[in-house]
Amino acid sequence: MLQILSPSGDVDSAGLPDLSSERMVELYRSMLTVRTMDTRMLALQRQGRIGFYGTCKGQEAATVGSGAAMTADDWVFPALREGAVLLMRGYPLEKVMGQLVGCSLDPTHGRQMPCHFSSREHNFVTLSSVIGTQISQAMGAAWASKIKGDGNAVIGYMGDGATSSTDFHCALTFAAVHKVPCVFFCQNNQWAISVPFEKQTASDGIAGKAPAYGLPGVQVDGNDVLAVYAATKEAAERARNGDGPTLIEAVTFRLEGHSSSDDPTRYRDEAVVAEWRARDPIARFRNFLELEGLVTEALDCDIQDEVKASVDAAIVVAEKAPPPEIDTLFTDVYAQVPHLLKEQRDDLLAHEHSDRENEGAFPL
Amino acid sequence: MPELTMVQAVNHALRDEMRADDEVVVLGEDVGLNGGVFRCTADLFEEFGEDRVIDTPLSESGIIGAAIGMAMYGLRPVPEIQFSDFIWPAFDQITSELAKMRYRSAGQFTCPLVIRTPYGGGIRGGHYHSQSPEAYFTHTPGLVVVVPSDPYDAKGLLRSAIQSEDPVLFLEPKRIYRSPKMEVPDDDYTVEIGKAAVRREGTDFTITCYGAMVPVALEACKKAAEKGWEGEVLDLRTLLPLDTDALIDSVTKTGRMLVLQEAPKFCGYGSELCAIVAEKAIDVLEAPIKRVAGFDVPFPYTLEHVYMPHADRVLRGIEEMMDY
Ligand SMILES: Cc1ncc(C[n+]2csc(CCOP(=O)(O)OP(=O)(O)O)c2C)c(N)n1
Secondary structure, three states, X not given: OEOOEOOOOOEOHHHOOOOOHHHHHHHHHHHHHHHHHHHHHHHHHHOOOOXXXXXXXXXXXXXXXXXXXXXXXXXXXXXXXXXXXXXXXXXXXXXXXXXXXXXXXXXXXXOOOOOOOOEHHHOEOOOOOOOOHHHHHHHHHHHHHHHHOOOOOEEEEEEOHHXXXXXXXXXXXXXXXXOOOEEEEXXXXXXXXXXXXXXXXXXXXXXXXXXXXXXOEEEEEOOOHHHHHHHHHHHHHHHHOOOOOEEEEEEOOOOOOOOOOOOHHHOOOHHHHHHHHOOOHHHHHHHHHHHOOOOOHHHHHHHHHHHHHHHHHHHHHHHHOOOOXXXXXXXXXXXXXXXXXXXXXXXXXXXXXXXXXXOOOOOO | OOXXXXXXXXXXXXXXXXXXXXXXXXXXXXXXXXOOOOOOOOOHHHHHOOOOEEEOOOOHHHHHHHHHHHHHOOOEEEEEOXXXXXXHHHHHHHHHHHHHHHHHOOOOOOOOOEEEEEEOOOOOOOXXXXXXXXXXXXXXXXXXXXXXXXXXXXXXXXXXXXXXXXXXXXXXXXXXXXXXXXXXXXXXXXXXOOOOEEEEOOOOEEEEEOOOHHHHHHHHHHHHHHXXXXXXXXXXXXXXXOOHHHHHHHHHHHOOEEEEEEEEOOOOHHHHHXXXXXXXXXXXXXXXXXXXXXXXXXXXXXXXXXXXXXXXXXXXXXXXXXXX
């Protein structure tokens, strides 16, 4: 397993990726941002202010390290826990909050559940809740990039559960045959809701599946942001050089419940969670940055305060914004609103008020 | 008699059938130790063990394919699809395989199994935790499609489904999973598949409905009664095979039909009801049939309360029919 920063603080200096001090601190800031957001949003969900939330907690190194290794032109096909990658591409926090709240600030008009972001401008593809579907789509987009010869690469994210889906099989099969420039990035967080990794597959890891499909598989310490960065960077370069796809397995752990609807105490042992909490990816990176003199305690406090302030400010803005217009129910189903749908819309607008009440929380 | 939610009623039906018949097994995502994300399989793992309450890898086509193989080989599997919105990877197994097994083997191989799956909106689930997929399946000969609307029926119908020799798609309206509660007997009663139920008697119009739209229809009828119109509510309970007699009887009695469904309107299940009434009883109609349904758009998140048919929208439909 590829590792640069060990849990005990050792550093494999030879393996250190070529990242400037500023970039390193940026990565740290991104990891903190997503952690802060996760904590706040989970609290908001508990207060009934948003309907649902799925955290990245414990997986910040895997998400941020891989996201940073791709260029802005590379397309991202995310799963549930990769919102941080969109933020790293410069997407405004207010719009992220707008999506989470489901208000008119969300460019997708509150049509989807929270955590389903989308930005064409940032090459961050709209995701569905349907596990696995994005894997073969990422392969197809990468294939198109190859046909067009534009020199880009595509990253497709998935959880360990998603590797049991049909799309995983198709995507790897096609990608290897046609040598498409795709990085398949599996966040092996050990759980698919309540199903532990060993009930998901009897295979010794996910990376080991790759050779059978005819592509290289790399297993990396998913709590080591520098190792994740290095592995993803190399895979993206292989893709760009015409050497085809790579499957990366980031070995990490889901520290929270599957989502705000889940109660993990029903099915997993707190002792295992505690073991992984001790391997916290953010603490590990901060430790390294402090040793290198890139982050001091004072700077760390400043960053944390800034991040908290900007998250809180974005929440205020999003919660003040009005809900989406009722008309947005009917647009974008087709390029033009068809006549039968126009009838339905006009009838609704003549009668409906948007202030009917909603109902309680359910497991999603 | 204990008061149960629909979730508990489903749970008891599974438990009782598993106690009565060793060949009944449950499989799906998170159905084991976790007891299902909605708790429908709670405590089954503890009572029946991991050979009969099986957590599967994340593959719906795998779950249904496995269940088909098990059923052909002599088990009575009750696979769970966690949300009906995730049933599509298994669509091929259900429509090409499950539905045709008896026919293509001339009865040599059969698949007595029940696919349980929560469906429908009203829980802020957005596009992929809210849809009503019944029409895709009622268009498939060989399947039985059942939708309970209260805890009593949920238990009785599920027990019938598990005992049935035909494959059943059992759609559970999750909006009414946890309320209301009602008294559900502990004995092994069943509710017959293929029989509709009149939930409210009336003389002026009929509302056809099922699942979570039944309480909406009843509420609309209450409002209509204030205007002096008495509505009849026909809860279909089994969508395929349809209780055609109950439908025609009710419409013949009232002379007006409002078809209520949560799914998008165009080519929805209700359209078939309109066609059957048009074929068999058009001469009894005193007003054009009225459809109240979801809009022909993907199921929304923030605006779901606008999307879902509610009593006031149904009442508008009733007014149109009565004022015709
Ligand atoms: C096709 C499909 N089946 C089932 C579900 C319900 N579901 C949502 S998330 C999930 C587990 C996903 O696990 P994994 O792929 O490991 O990703 P993680 O959530 O752990 O990041 C399940 C079963 C779904 N969304 N889509």
